[in-house]
Amino acid sequence: MTDPLLRLTGLTKAYPGVIANKDVSFDIGRGEVHALLGENGAGKSTLVKTIYGLVKPDSGKMTLEGAPFQPAEPRAARAAGVAMVFQHFSLFDAMNVAENIALGMENPPAQSEIAARVLAVSDQYGLPLDPSRIVGELSAGERQRVEIIRCLLQDPKLLIMDEPTSVLTPQEVAILFETLRKLSAEGTAILYISHKLEEIRALCETATVLRLGEVVATCDPRATSARDMAELMVGSTLHVPEKAARDVGDVVLSLKNLSAKAPHRFGTSLRNISLDVRKGEVLGIGGVAGNGQDELVAALSGEMPTGADMLHYKGKAIGQMRPNERREIGLLAAPEERMGHAAAPDMSLTENAIMTATTRQRLTTRGFLHWAKARGFAEQVIKAFDVRTPGPQNAARSLSGGNLQKFVIGREIMQDPEVLVVNQPTWGVDASAAAAIRQALLDLASKGAAVICISQDLDELMEISDRFAALNEGRLSAPRPARGLTVDEIGLMLGGAHDMEVAHDSA
Amino acid sequence: MDLSSINPVLLVASLMVAATPIMLAAIGELVVERAGVLNLGVEGMMITGAICGFIVAVNTGSPWLGFIGAAIGGAILSLLFGVLTQLLLSNQVATGLALTLFGLGLSALMGQGYIGIKAPAFPDWDVPLLSDIPVIGPIVFQHDPMVYVGIFLVAAVWAFLKYSRAGLVLRAVGENHEAAHALGYHVIRVRLLAIMFGGACAGLGGAYLSLVRVPQWTEGMTAGAGWIALAIVVFASWRPWRLLLGAYLFGGVTVLQLNLQAAGAAIGVAYLSMAPYLATIAVLVIMRAGRAPGSLGQSFHASR
Numbered sequence: 001m002t003d004p005l006l007r008l009t010g011l012t013k014a015y016p017g018v019i020a021n022k023d024v025s026f027d028i029g030r031g032e033v034h035a036l037l038g039e040n041g042a043g044k045s046t047l048v049k050t051i052y053g054l055v056k057p058d059s060g061k062m063t064l065e066g067a068p069f070q071p072a073e074p075r076a077a078r079a080a081g082v083a084m085v086f087q088h089f090s091l092f093d094a095m096n097v098a099e100n101i102a103l104g105m106e107n108p109p110a111q112s113e114i115a116a117r118v119l120a121v122s123d124q125y126g127l128p129l130d131p132s133r134i135v136g137e138l139s140a141g142e143r144q145r146v147e148i149i150r151c152l153l154q155d156p157k158l159l160i161m162d163e164p165t166s167v168l169t170p171q172e173v174a175i176l177f178e179t180l181r182k183l184s185a186e187g188t189a190i191l192y193i194s195h196k197l198e199e200i201r202a203l204c205e206t207a208t209v210l211r212l213g214e215v216v217a218t219c220d221p222r223a224t225s226a227r228d229m230a231e232l233m234v235g236s237t238l239h240v241p242e243k244a245a246r247d248v249g250d251v252v253l254s255l256k257n258l259s260a261k262a263p264h265r266f267g268t269s270l271r272n273i274s275l276d277v278r279k280g281e282v283l284g285i286g287g288v289a290g291n292g293q294d295e296l297v298a299a300l301s302g303e304m305p306t307g308a309d310m311l312h313y314k315g316k317a318i319g320q321m322r323p324n325e326r327r328e329i330g331l332l333a334a335p336e337e338r339m340g341h342a343a344a345p346d347m348s349l350t351e352n353a354i355m356t357a358t359t360r361q362r363l364t365t366r367g368f369l370h371w372a373k374a375r376g377f378a379e380q381v382i383k384a385f386d387v388r389t390p391g392p393q394n395a396a397r398s399l400s401g402g403n404l405q406k407f408v409i410g411r412e413i414m415q416d417p418e419v420l421v422v423n424q425p426t427w428g429v430d431a432s433a434a435a436a437i438r439q440a441l442l443d444l445a446s447k448g449a450a451v452i453c454i455s456q457d458l459d460e461l462m463e464i465s466d467r468f469a470a471l472n473e474g475r476l477s478a479p480r481p482a483r484g485l486t487v488d489e490i491g492l493m494l495g496g497a498h499d500m501e502v503a504h505d506s507a
Numbered sequence: 508m509d510l511s512s513i514n515p516v517l518l519v520a521s522l523m524v525a526a527t528p529i530m531l532a533a534i535g536e537l538v539v540e541r542a543g544v545l546n547l548g549v550e551g552m553m554i555t556g557a558i559c560g561f562i563v564a565v566n567t568g569s570p571w572l573g574f575i576g577a578a579i580g581g582a583i584l585s586l587l588f589g590v591l592t593q594l595l596l597s598n599q600v601a602t603g604l605a606l607t608l609f610g611l612g613l614s615a616l617m618g619q620g621y622i623g624i625k626a627p628a629f630p631d632w633d634v635p636l637l638s639d640i641p642v643i644g645p646i647v648f649q650h651d652p653m654v655y656v657g658i659f660l661v662a663a664v665w666a667f668l669k670y671s672r673a674g675l676v677l678r679a680v681g682e683n684h685e686a687a688h689a690l691g692y693h694v695i696r697v698r699l700l701a702i703m704f705g706g707a708c709a710g711l712g713g714a715y716l717s718l719v720r721v722p723q724w725t726e727g728m729t730a731g732a733g734w735i736a737l738a739i740v741v742f743a744s745w746r747p748w749r750l751l752l753g754a755y756l757f758g759g760v761t762v763l764q765l766n767l768q769a770a771g772a773a774i775g776v777a778y779l780s781m782a783p784y785l786a787t788i789a790v791l792v793i794m795r796a797g798r799a800p801g802s803l804g805q806s807f808h809a810s811r
Contacts, residue, residue: 074689074691090686093683
């Protein structure tokens with residue numbers, strides 16, 4: 001029993017123009033919870049895909065329990081006892097839970113037997129799930145359960161989890177960690193990838209840090225501070241966003257009983273949202289994905305017109321205004337999905353800049369474009385927000401997620417908005433870029449603009465918000481000062497149990 | 508107009524015959540679309556099948572061999588589409604339209620020496636005993652074998668998609684090809700097989716026109732049947748049994764308008780001939796289409 005469960009030796013994988021993994025070696029022991037850390041593009045995904053048989057390494061080898069391990073395809077990896085829960089869930093919306101699980105298994109039994117086994121496993125690990133439900137109707141947490149149960153039904157020796165908690169509420173995270181600890185105690189090793197360092201400190205025994213494809217450090221996360229780990233990942237001192245003291249001014253934007261029907265079948269209706277947003281404040285709105293975030297952004301940006309009186313901007317009813325009219329008066333928005341919603345992937349950065357900045361930057365005259373001016377504006381954004389790209393003529397698609405995110409947020413901030421609405425501003429962005437974006441939002445607020453930041457990352461919201469509110473099934477809780485809120489209180493707000501707080505306090 | 512000249516039993520019986528070519532082509536396209544591929548070349552594959560089947564049947568004297576030849580011809584033509592769209596990642600819509608034009612031209616070329624020839628007879632297949640039942644017998648049990656093959660194919664596709672492992676994988680590939688790839692399924696291979704099945708079915712549908720319904724070869728004889736088949740797949744919300752319904756609906760209107768023409772209805776012939784197509788459009792507009800397969804029409808390339 002001296003062999004580790006999985007040993008990686010000198011794994012190297014190069015893509016044209018970039019080395020994704022360079023001489024990566026480390027061991028994962030039986031039952032060990034092993035964290036894999038690194039910024040975006042550090043090579044974590046390539047590495048786990050190599051282990052799962054989706055990517056063939058150029059050189060290097062792996063051994064599983066002492067025997068050579070070179071899975072040619074995921075099927076082989078699964079047969080050897082390696083299972084993986086994907087970051088972007090590998091689920092099929094139109095199919096039911098049992099079918100989805102059958103697809104992830106080698107020799108699935110009949111549907112009825114799968115259903116029985118799903119019930120058994122979900123009971124054993126405290127993951128309630130109905131096998132006959134259609135996956136498209138499940139919440140993010142439930143969808144993840146489908147993935148996990150799919151893995152567990154194969155009795156894996158190694159479970160790979162890629163960013164599993166990014167879409168979960170704190171309570172769901174707690175349940176997940178219980179499950180993982182139980183698995184680990186039963187001898188299943190877990191390779192855990194996350195940006196959330198506090199989670200890694202709470203869960204993992206060993207951490208391997210990757211930077212630019214190389215292993216730069218191995219540490220014990222329980223004995224290392226989150227800040228130290230972040231600096232190992234980045235390779236330099238991490239800049240923590242600073243809140244400048246600032247005055248909160250008059251109300252600029254108020255929502256009065258904002259209600260709207262769900263725009264499509266899997267959408268959420270907005271119900272009676274009332275809110276006042278003041279100059280110079282950052283209002284954080286938390287909530288689990290799919291509780292009305294997209295709809296709220298659409299209502300504020302003008303994509304989804306509402307009753308005219310439901311939205312007031314400086315005392316003027318604007319509910320029926322189109323997006324460009326709202327931009328004209330200073331209400332700007334950056335939606336969550338950067339590829340395809342905030343930016344058109346196949347158009348250049350200059351063209352993408354024109355799309356939202358035409359009105360405020362005066363990039364057109366009588367319908368004709370000022371290309372030079374537009375290019376200049378795009379270059380300004382690229383420079384001010386440190387967007388790594390050869391130039392504004394490059395297509396949005398060619399940028400990495402974090403860089404494009406900096407560009408689309410920067411594009412709005414550079415237009416000097418009076419109210420800026422952002423949804424998930426740092427989703428999938430690495431630590432240093434995320435810090436830069438948060439700092440930019442804080443700077444904007446200190447210049448007197450109001451910022452509404454919708455996010456699922458509670459640490460982020462606590463870091464930058466002055467007030468915090470939670471969205472739940474299209475309802476918004478009353479905002480509370482962010483300072484001093486505890487995780488438990490936030491969890492209750494997110495769970496929609498607003499009334500329970502009273503009982504909780506008096507108890 | 509003499510409505511009494513329309514015999515309802517014959518009307519329903521000929522409805523089943525009229526619906527068969529569209530049903531055959533549509534069930535193939537349904538499988539293709541459930542695998543996430545939009546092949547607009549159904550018309551081209553049908554007419555290629557029509558001439559291939561006709562040539563084989565005339566030269567061998569066997570309609571059965573003719574149908575087999577038609578299926579192979581349609582599958583080969585569809586493989587061209589498959590290679591272009593799946594391996595060379597060409598645009599599916601443009602390639603499908605080109606395939607239709609190519610098939611029309613190719614079939615005209617192949618059929619040069621076959622104009623005016625009659626196809627070998629394909630006798631009806633009276634089911635013993637059952638065909639003697641009054642009314643139901645002539646409607647359901649006195650047809651040529653391909654009518655039953657069509658219905659059998661619909662049932663087989665339904666069972667395949669619902670109960671078999673391979674059917675589940677095929678639906679998975681059509682629903683979310685990235686996820687299917689991540690789980691280790693061969694997206695391109697599944698799609699190529701589905702495309703070839705679609706081509707073979709379209710070929711059968713075309714051959715049914717040239718060997719049974721007409722039965723002769725004329726250029727452009729499919730006359731839009733491939734497009735109707737495509738529409739019926741959408742009408743059916745990608746579900747086999749509703750596809751059967753759609754095909755019979757279209758077949759029914761076709762037969763009815765022919766009967767009305769024969770009965771001397773006071774409506775212009777042009778309007779009557781239009782009726783099946785108008786009915787298809789009307790139904791498509793009124794019906795709320797179901798949810799299309801998630802990856803329909805998207806090219807897949809395993810980049811990462």
